[in-house]
Amino acid sequence: xxxxxxxxxxxxxxxxxxxxxxxxxxxxxxxxxxxxxxxxxxxxxxxxxxxxxxxxxxxxxxxx
Numbered sequence: 001x002x003x004x005x006x007x008x009x010x011x012x013x014x015x016x017x018x019x020x021x022x023x024x025x026x027x028x029x030x031x032x033x034x035x036x037x038x039x040x041x042x043x044x045x046x047x048x049x050x051x052x053x054x055x056x057x058x059x060x061x062x063x064x
Contacts, residue, residue, distance in 0.1 A: 013043075 014022075026032065031051045038045050 015042075 031049045034049045036047045
């Protein structure tokens with residue numbers, strides 16, 4: 001298993017000769033209706049887009 005962080009994207013590779021399952025929790029700002037997946041050449045690619053107009057990432061900083 002290898003994990004890399006390239007800018008804002010994460011790349012995780014897992015290789016096994018048998019079936020496997022993976023579960024994980026999604027952040028609140030993931031648009032679950034727009035999740036997509038593709039499987040090519042033994043690589044499963046998941047796309048987890050952020051919600052538009054997500055207020056969780058907006059904050060105000062007061063300067064005195």
